[in-house]
Amino acid sequence: MFPLYNEFLLPAVSSGPRKKFSLTYAAKNLSQFVAGEKQFSNEKVLFGIPWRLVVFENHDEIVGLSLSCGQCVQDSRKWSLSIEVELKLMSSSEKGFSKVRRLLVKTLTKIELQLLDTEDLIENFVSAESVRIQVDVKILEQKELKYETKIFELTYPIQNLARFENRESQSSDVRECFKVPWSIFVEKNHDFLSCHLMYEKELCTPNDWHIQGVCTFYLKSDEGKSFCNFYEIDLKGPGTSGDDHFIKWEDLIRNYSIDDSVTVIARVQITSLKRSFMKEGPISKSFVISQQFGGISSVLEGETLIGSEEKRFNIPWTIKMQRRSGFVVIFLYCRRKSYPHQIWTVYAKCWFKLVSANGKSLMRLQNAVFQCEDTCELDKFTRWEDMMTDYAIDDYVTIEAHVEIYDIVEKDIDLLAPSLSNALDEQTFYAGSFFSAFTISNISRFEDDEKQWGNTEKRYNIPWRLRAKKSFDFLEINLFCDEENIMTTNKLVEAECTFCLVSSNGNSLKQKLKLYFGRPGGQGVCRLVEWSELEEDYAVNDRVVIEAHVKIKKVRELSHEPLPIERSCVLSHTVRNIANMEESNFIFNITEEWYYVLWGISLKCNSGFVELQLNWENELFENESWTIQTRFQLSLIGANEKRITQYFEHTFDKPGSSGDSKFLRWEDMVNNYAIEDSVRVEACVRFIHVIATPPQKSFAMFYTLGNLSNVLEEEHHFSLTEKHFEIPWRISVQRKRMCILIYLHCDKPYSNNEDWSIQAEVHLILVSDTGRTSTDRVTHIFEKPEGICWTKTLNWQDMEKDFMVDDSVRVEARVKIVDVKKVEKKLARVVEDAKAPPKASKN
Structure with missing residues (x-):
């Protein structure tokens, strides 16, 4: 039980004789209360102000009490109050509970006082399923203020109450009052009627209204029964104001339904209406996409109509419409590509609008979080037959999606924050x-x-x-x-x-x-x-x-699909005779070429520790530069696959090494991991970004040789001729002595007028779709039409195993022109004659 205590929010202000009154209410059937349920006392008008008590249970199973003070919507006065409120609970066992608050009230307030948890309340205060509540109110000060008021009223008859399903909704036609579009939105929310006033100003206009005021929802029956509750309005832009638990559905049917319908009245008093020009910030982005769907009368149950894809802010979006269980279901599909090492999240408000050629429209709001090609789904938008009756013209309807993106988060999976982990789907x-x-x-x-x-x-x-x-x-x-x-x-x-x-x-x-x-x-x-x-x-x-x-x-x-640009490789080798490596300071190093780069993994004894490194071992052309961002793991693997693994991130901008010089003590490796004086070392490398800047005056050529299984011994296969720097070039592949030979041909023809020479540095490369490459570097001076061959010896059978894909193999030639010389032959003979010694005279 809560102790007696006082809570002073404002100092008491005396202004003449104080006005006092009490409100009492017997709350019933508390043991059957459900979250969101309310009970209302009768309304009393005291000192010109209507007062009422509301008992409710929140989602934490705490019973609370609201003291509601308001005014008639036709009353144009504005006032403020300073009041003191004391709440009392009484039980038959003479246990008591008291709570006091002093605060300021302006025009409308619900003074919420937490009582007790439901179990405690029932155990200590409830008698015969009810509890007596008394609220004593002292008005310490009351002031009347002058202001202009804007008042309007909306009505909406809710139809076909008996067939309503959970989460089914209806909406009134839009009506513009004081230059703002309004509608009433109702929904069956489990066992309650949800009732909201909806401000439907378009999201993508350059301005929005900031609206403050009061909305009172009314229900009336033929027998004169009435039910109402009022709510504060404070809307900054499009939104809703109301109550998810306005009245119990069974009470609505029993007391207010007439011919399977009931009329909801919304009486609105606007106290402040300001137009605020919304500046779009670096994150806030708004757009509208529209899709017309035809042939809707022939759509079968479960069938989905898919609109065309439209890009907004470089993100593809698609609207879909489905007929499901007799309802219209609308989807907004965000098709932004996701990658395994990244997480992106788009937070947005989505207003879906069903638009008819007859001018009618129906709008619903959905908050959405999009991740990894995600979909925002709005179930039970309206009944399919209602759409056909009220909105379809010539078998067409239009669906609009008004989207306001208020945050986009992109993070590497490695930097995942706790707040993002909850957003993952x-x-x-x-x-x-x-x-x-x-x-x-x-x-x-x-x-x-x-x-x-x-x-x-x-x-x-x-x-x-x-x-x-x-x-x-x-x-x-x-x-x-x-x-x-x-x-x-x-x-x-x-x-x-x-x-x-x-x-x-x-x-x-x-x-x-x-x-x-x-x-x-x-x-x-x-x-x-x-x-x-x-x-x-x-x-x-x-x-x-x-x-x-x-x-x-x-x-x-997390699903893991390789990126289209993702590159990775695994280097794995067994190091033998490790007992001798400590004494001789021998360095084990073995290399493989992947993605045009020669990579190695090295192991050595470094002052009693195992040093394990990943090495980039290429030589670069002059003026050639690379930037290779990697994420890799180095592993030492021993008996029964026992392993030690460490993880690294490193950006290589020149040939070098990265790893750990103190991976573990050498003696621990020998004692705990060595098998027959050997261990296995492994490097798993992922290339995040690879940027290569080729040297000046360079070019690349590519040739794919197909039908490898039918290539004959000594047979040459040539690529098409390509001109680079006005010089014709070709690639050829030959099978010779069961090996593969790769050639680069310079086809510049002889000339009667000049001699020429071309100095070139050439990389001849065999390439596999797996990322494996085999490169030979050749430097040559071409002085005639000829071909140069790589110096590698690669068995044809090994080539088929490591590089062949679909009976074909890919070859590349990367060429840097170092120097080009041309000398006219006539001039050359004159120069030679001038340099020759004079001939002796016969005389």
């Missing part, structure tokens, strides 16, 4: 909890940036692992959500984790975090404790235990 598959721990050993010998790893443990089909690291003389603990390959990551995990540092001497330290995993990698505590404190207060026998107590809140599956 994937199914939550499971949630649970687990515990993981491992012992950090040899604490005293740790070097900065040294790491130790716990074992990988699968929980809920996800691999998890703990890592401890010495970072700037602090202990860093991370929990890894450790999918094996960054190219197959398709989960989004939200979790709570309590990290614990536990010592056998009884000391412990805890820290709780919320973690969001959008890709493989670790999250955790950067500075749990200083390393010196760890050694002094927690380490026993040079060891300490770290624990992770994990509660998985949500796991979502």
